[in-house]
Amino acid sequence: MKHLLWVGLLLPALGLASHESSLPIGSFLPKADVQLKDVSGKTITLRQAKELGGLLVMFSCNTCPYVIRNQSRTKDVCTYAADHHIGVILLNANEGDRGGGNSFEAMQVYAKTQGYRWYYALDGKSDLAGAFGANRTPECFLFDKDGKLVYHGAIDDSPGDERKVRRRHLQVAIDEMLAGKEVTVKETRSVGCSINRG
Helix, strand or coil: CHHHHHHHHHHHHHCECCCCCCCCCCCECCCCCCCEEECCCCEECHHHHCECCEEEEEEECCCCHHHHHCHHHHHHHHHHHHHCCEEEEEEECCHHHCCCCCCHHHHHHHHHHHCCCCEEEECHHHHHHHHHCCCEECEEEEECCCCEEEEEECCCCCCCCHHHCCCCHHHHHHHHHHCCCCCCCCECCCECEECCCC
16 A cells, blocks of 8 residues: 555656546647747747648747757657648746746747747746646647647657657657558657646
């Protein structure tokens, strides 16, 4: 019994996202018309960010060690999506840290240093994180051309160590979706930092 209690206390600390309250596969893009402030200073909506091939929404931030470990993989998969006519938007929902490393100004600097050529926007009051049921950074949601969720979860199967990656979940999902196939692995476990909703 004590062992089970210890495991129950340990799991949240490891950053294992629960899918219990997450947006179900097959759901349509939520909060599609909410105005979001992009690092460019312009406002954007998810509907506007979506392209002919679909939309990739990734909850991210500037400071999480898992985001930092996944920097090159984030850029690679976002570039891959954009090159295949899939809109890309990263959302920073860390409302509890707007005075620190996840301020809008810090996001602008981060996006520039990372060479982002897609949207990186504030999720004010963690509104979209709530609608998506997002809990971690990084956490990915892939929508098809009709705005239906086809994949939710991690970028790949080794968030902590790129050298141990065996399957690139998100890229495989993108390829299957674009080929008109059903995505074989629709949900994976997101491992990262808890979104700081404040």
